[in-house]
Amino acid sequence: MDEIFEIRGRDGDSLILLNLVDDLEYRTYSNMGPAAFRPLPKDGFVYARLVPTGPVPDAWLVSGSMRANHKSDAAQAALELATRLPELVYRNVGKVEQAWQQMRADRAAFVEFFGSDELVLPPAEAEERINAFYRHRQATALARRAARRRPPNIPRVDVPAFELPPELADADTIGVIYDEIDGLNFYNEYGMLRDLFADPALASDKGYADVLRGYLRAETIGPLPFRRLAGAHPQTVDAVFRKVLRQPHFTWAEHGEALLRRRKPWYYEHEPRPDRTVIGARLSELISR
Numbered sequence: 001m002d003e004i005f006e007i008r009g010r011d012g013d014s015l016i017l018l019n020l021v022d023d024l025e026y027r028t029y030s031n032m033g034p035a036a037f038r039p040l041p042k043d044g045f046v047y048a049r050l051v052p053t054g055p056v057p058d059a060w061l062v063s064g065s066m067r068a069n070h071k072s073d074a075a076q077a078a079l080e081l082a083t084r085l086p087e088l089v090y091r092n093v094g095k096v097e098q099a100w101q102q103m104r105a106d107r108a109a110f111v112e113f114f115g116s117d118e119l120v121l122p123p124a125e126a127e128e129r130i131n132a133f134y135r136h137r138q139a140t141a142l143a144r145r146a147a148r149r150r151p152p153n154i155p156r157v158d159v160p161a162f163e164l165p166p167e168l169a170d171a172d173t174i175g176v177i178y179d180e181i182d183g184l185n186f187y188n189e190y191g192m193l194r195d196l197f198a199d200p201a202l203a204s205d206k207g208y209a210d211v212l213r214g215y216l217r218a219e220t221i222g223p224l225p226f227r228r229l230a231g232a233h234p235q236t237v238d239a240v241f242r243k244v245l246r247q248p249h250f251t252w253a254e255h256g257e258a259l260l261r262r263r264k265p266w267y268y269e270h271e272p273r274p275d276r277t278v279i280g281a282r283l284s285e286l287i288s289r
Contacts, residue, residue, distance in 0.1 A: 007043055012034075028050060106184075107180060196209075203240055
């Protein structure tokens with residue numbers, strides 16, 4: 001895959017490229033020699049595909065052609081790539097830690113604003129209150145900046161920042177959980193699920209049982225809501241799963257993690273990542289102009 005680089009200079013036979021997505025420099029060579037770099041602008045932006053050279057540390061080889069591009073186009077393409085494929089940004093371990101720090105700060109602000117990291121609300125109210133939170137965050141951030149340092153074209157603080165997708169907007173209730181690892185998540189009919197774990201007798205009602213079964217089947221819902229509910233209802237969690245799964249000997253302590261790993265294998269395939277992308281200083285500078 002081609003990525004977007006800024007030419008930082010030449011060093012002998014190599015070209016020093018700054019990747020606008022991961023904010024790392026790459027010492028780059030061509031198997032055609034330094035002559036391959038002569039058509040490129042001295043200071044400019046290029047699309048290129050790099051591969052490691054193998055035995056030579058911190059050295060990269062151009063694969064295919066390099067295409068020059070305008071600064072504005074390069075910056076926009078890099079921003080879109082970073083947003084669409086955050087794993088590219090996370091090649092820079094410093095950006096991973098920066099993203100965790102930002103997420104922790106955002107979560108702390110969420111808890112301060114709402115008084116909890118977990119909410120159960122009707123969809124319209126949830127949308128309204130989440131937007132109020134983001135407006136509060138934006139207003140707080142803008143207040144810390146001198147007017148001359150505010151980025152151009154920033155949305156007004158009364159512009160909604162969040163809109164529920166249709167599958168959540170039609171629910172009776174949604175759950176909003178801002179977890180310290182899994183980040184901000186939204187759950188369909190979470191109120192029914194909380195009621196079920198508070199009163200296992202509701203498992204006899206197909207509607208309640210189907211909500212839990214739906215959570216277990218969903219490929220977009222990880223272990224978080226199950227762990228939250230099991231932790232909040234240790235006296236009833238076993239009875240709920242026994243009735244819904246029809247497994248009379250099920251206990252959460254003994255079988256819960258295995259159940260999650262079997263139903264949610266995709267969640268365990270990768271290390272946890274923050275729920276946001278942190279762009280590099282140079283890309284931030286380019287897109288703010």
